[in-house]
Amino acid sequence: DYPERDRLNLRGLVPPRVKSLEEQAVRVMAQINDFPDDLEGSVEANKFLQELHSRNETLYHRVLCDNVEVLAPLVYTPTVGHVCEHFGKQFRRARGMYFSVRDRGLFSSMVWNWPHDDVHIIVVTDGSRILGLGDLGAHGMGIPIGKLALYCAAGGIAPHRVMPVTIDVGTNNESLLADEDYLGIPQKRVEGQEYFDLVDEFMAAVFERWPDVVVQFEDFESSKAMPLLEKYRHRYRCFNDDIQGTGATVLAGALACLRQTGKTPEQLKDQTIVMVGAGSAGIGVSATIKDAMVAAGLSEEEALGRFYVIEKDGLLAKDGMADADFASLAPEQQAFATNFAHAAATRGDSLLDVIAYAKPTMLIGASTVAGLFDEAVVKTFHANVKPDRPIIMPLSNPTSKCEVSYADAIEWTDGEVVFASGSPFDPVERNGKTYTPSQCNNMFVFPGVGLGASIAECRVVTDAMLRAASVACAEAVTDEEMARGQVFPSVERIRDVSLDVAVAVAECGLEEGVVTRAEILKGADVRDFIETKSYFPAYVPVVTDPLHFDQ
Numbered sequence: 001d002y003p004e005r006d007r008l009n010l011r012g013l014v015p016p017r018v019k020s021l022e023e024q025a026v027r028v029m030a031q032i033n034d035f036p037d038d039l040e041g042s043v044e045a046n047k048f049l050q051e052l053h054s055r056n057e058t059l060y061h062r063v064l065c066d067n068v069e070v071l072a073p074l075v076y077t078p079t080v081g082h083v084c085e086h087f088g089k090q091f092r093r094a095r096g097m098y099f100s101v102r103d104r105g106l107f108s109s110m111v112w113n114w115p116h117d118d119v120h121i122i123v124v125t126d127g128s129r130i131l132g133l134g135d136l137g138a139h140g141m142g143i144p145i146g147k148l149a150l151y152c153a154a155g156g157i158a159p160h161r162v163m164p165v166t167i168d169v170g171t172n173n174e175s176l177l178a179d180e181d182y183l184g185i186p187q188k189r190v191e192g193q194e195y196f197d198l199v200d201e202f203m204a205a206v207f208e209r210w211p212d213v214v215v216q217f218e219d220f221e222s223s224k225a226m227p228l229l230e231k232y233r234h235r236y237r238c239f240n241d242d243i244q245g246t247g248a249t250v251l252a253g254a255l256a257c258l259r260q261t262g263k264t265p266e267q268l269k270d271q272t273i274v275m276v277g278a279g280s281a282g283i284g285v286s287a288t289i290k291d292a293m294v295a296a297g298l299s300e301e302e303a304l305g306r307f308y309v310i311e312k313d314g315l316l317a318k319d320g321m322a323d324a325d326f327a328s329l330a331p332e333q334q335a336f337a338t339n340f341a342h343a344a345a346t347r348g349d350s351l352l353d354v355i356a357y358a359k360p361t362m363l364i365g366a367s368t369v370a371g372l373f374d375e376a377v378v379k380t381f382h383a384n385v386k387p388d389r390p391i392i393m394p395l396s397n398p399t400s401k402c403e404v405s406y407a408d409a410i411e412w413t414d415g416e417v418v419f420a421s422g423s424p425f426d427p428v429e430r431n432g433k434t435y436t437p438s439q440c441n442n443m444f445v446f447p448g449v450g451l452g453a454s455i456a457e458c459r460v461v462t463d464a465m466l467r468a469a470s471v472a473c474a475e476a477v478t479d480e481e482m483a484r485g486q487v488f489p490s491v492e493r494i495r496d497v498s499l500d501v502a503v504a505v506a507e508c509g510l511e512e513g514v515v516t517r518a519e520i521l522k523g524a525d526v527r528d529f530i531e532t533k534s535y536f537p538a539y540v541p542v543v544t545d546p547l548h549f550d551q
Helices: 002-007 021-032 039-055 057-066 068-075 079-085 107-113 137-155 192-209 222-232 241-260 265-270 280-295 300-304 323-328 331-336 351-358 375-385 406-412 446-455 463-475 479-483 491-512 526-533
Strands: 097-100 121-125 162-168 214-217 238-240 273-276 307-311 362-365 391-394 418-421 428-430 433-435
Touching (some): 021 039, 021 057, 039 057, 039 068, 039 079, 057 068, 068 491, 097 107, 097 137, 107 192, 137 446, 137 491, 162 192, 214 222, 214 241, 214 446, 222 238, 222 241, 238 241, 241 265, 241 280, 241 362, 241 418, 241 446, 241 463, 241 479, 273 280, 273 351, 280 307, 307 331, 307 351, 351 375, 375 406, 406 418, 406 428, 446 463, 446 526
Parallel strands (some): 121 162, 214 238, 273 307, 273 362, 362 391, 391 418
16 A cells, blocks of 8 residues: 555555555466466466566465465476476576585584574475476476465465475486486485485484474385385374375275265275375375275275285286295385285286276276276276276376376266366266366365474374374365265365364374374364464565554
C-alpha cells in the first residue's frame, strides 16, 4: 500500500496501482496458462516458475498453494526429470547447499553458511538414482528443490524452514563427466567406507546445527539407500521417501483400492501381490505392505509368502539361484526370495508365468520399464481375478517409464481396473463413461509425515507412524471421490490431507513415546496445535527499522 511505499521510499519507483497478492496470483496463472500443453510448454512453464521463485518467493508459494493440482506436475514429476537432465545448461542461481568430497572435514563449519537458524526439513540426495533416469550426480539437485516446494505448498512448512541438499560424491555418468556444463565434481563416485563416512559427517553436522530437523533421503541408489536408512533411522529424525514414503503411499492406495472393490482394510492380509521391481522402491513398498499384513494378523512367514518380486531376470527366488547369486542379494531382497505360497515358484519365472500360477490380486510396478504391463499381461491378470476387479498400480515415473497407461488399462479390462499410477494421466472416455485416474504420488504422504514429525519433535520416525499416515491418507478419500473411481484424494485438497496425515503421525508418535514437543506432552489438542503452526503464503510488512512500530 502507499504508506508502506512511503516508508520504504518506493513512491514513484513502482507502477501506481496497488494489487493484492490474490490479484497477482491470478495474473501469474494467466501467464502460465498461455504455455503450450506439451513437454516443451511444461519445461518453459517450469523456467517461468523458477524465475518467479527467485524474485518473489511469497507470490510463488501462493500461486502453488492455490493451484497445486495444475502446478505440481510442473515443479515436480514429470517435468522435474527434464529439469535435472538439463540442470547445468539452465542453471541461473544457486538454491540449497552442496556438500562435496572436496569439503571433507568441513561440513560442521559449512552448515553455518546457511542463513536460516530454524530449519525444519532437509531433503537430501546424492544424485545416484534420479527418478528413472539414473545417475545425474549434482544435477539431481532439482529433486530436493521440487520436493521442498511441495512441502511448502502441500505441507504448510515455511520456505525459510526448508533446505535442499546434494551430497556430491562424483558421478559415474560418462556423458556428464565429459560435459562442460556439468556443475558437480567431475570424477567417478567415491564408494565403500569413504562414501559412508561422508554421509556420517553430513548427518552429524546438520543435526548439530539444527537438532530438531527432519532429514528426508531422496533418490539414493538401492545399494546405499537401505544401509543408510537402517544406520540412521533409530538415531536421527529421518526417513527415506523412496523406501518408506513410497511404501506408505502405496499402502494407502492399496487400502483405498480394497475399499473401491468393496473390501475392508483388514482384508489386505488376503491379497496376493506381484511386485515388478526389486530396487529400493519395490522392496520398500513390499516390506511396508508385508508389515501391514502382519499387523492385520498374518505371521511374518505367511505375509512374505504372498509376495512375488520380479526383476530383469525374472522371479527373485532362492530356488534355482546359485548360492553366490543369492548371497549377493541385500537381506531385504533375500527375505522376499525365500518363501512363496505357491510351490512352483522358481528363479527366473516370467511375469506371465507368475501371474498364471500365483493368481495375484494386485499388480504393482516399480521397474521403470515402459509398457512392461502389455495387453497379454493385463488380460491374463484380469481373467485370473474375476469376478473381483483387477488392481493395477504402475508406479514408475516419469510418464515415459510407466509400465502401462491408464487408457490401455481401461481398454484391456473393459473398464473394470482399479488404477493408481506414479505419473499423472488424463481421464479416459469409454462407451459414454468418464474414468478418472488417481496418481499414487508421495506428496499425499511425505509433507504430512515431515510436518507431523517436525512439529511434534518426534525423536525418530517409526514404522507405526508411517502406517498411521497411510491409513489417514486412505480415509481422506471422500465418498464422492470413490464414486468417480479415485483411490487417492483430489490434489486440490492436498493441504487438508497433509493436515490429517500430520495429525495421525503426531498422535501415533505420542502413543509410541517418541514425541518431545512440550505443548503436546502437556495435552495440547494435536490438530489445533499443528494447524496453528502451518504456513500459508501472505505478504507481511517489510521492516527495515526494528523500532519503527514502537515509535
